[in-house]
Amino acid sequence: MKKNIKNKISKEPFLLEDNSLLQTTYTTDLRDRQSVRTTFNMSEKANDALNWLAKNYHITFKEVIDSLCLELSSEPKENHFLDIVAEVAKKIDSKSLGKSTRKTQVISKKSLCILKDLSKKHSIQRDLLIELSILLFKAQIEENIEKKREKHKEAGNRFSKFLAKAEAFEKELKKLLGDDDPIIMRFGIAMQIIYNLSYAIEAELKDGTPIDPDEW
Known part of the structure; x- marks a missing residue:
């Protein structure tokens, strides 16, 4: 043993x-x-977009860039994002992006290799590749946010109509059962939950406060 x-x-x-x-x-x-330092030459718009992405997703610049590089390097058949970036890069005049500044960023070694490989493969300058990726990714997110906002706005309108009918129905129940009936009490709780959700929708549309799915 x-x-x-x-x-x-x-x-x-x-x-x-x-x-x-x-x-x-x-x-x-x-x-x-492994983290490496590299210097990107990017426009003010791209730097602002990078800050926006990091702030809204509560992640570092490195994590934003690494995520974008993984997105760019996904399977060719499914990589519509890379197709869009490559197409825009071929048509755009880099001067139209505005004055650029050199800024050192920390990214993973893998991301640096991905950018070099894709830059060579698609004949796109490395810095333009990451700049357009950042700008287009932010644009996609903002478009999705706006679409969702419009749907929530419509949901808010429907809630208003629903609440008007629910309030009328509650009055009818009270006439039938009285204020102390357990059905009325339970219905009152349900109405309060609906009111809270309606207020949450209004707050989101007004100042962007996220709707907490667990808050009743």
């Missing part, structure tokens, strides 16, 4: 060395995650 335990202890530290595939994958993954 002691001999078996001794053999097991002596061999286990070398399991990773014996598994060359695991070792290579693990080492490569660590290298890809």
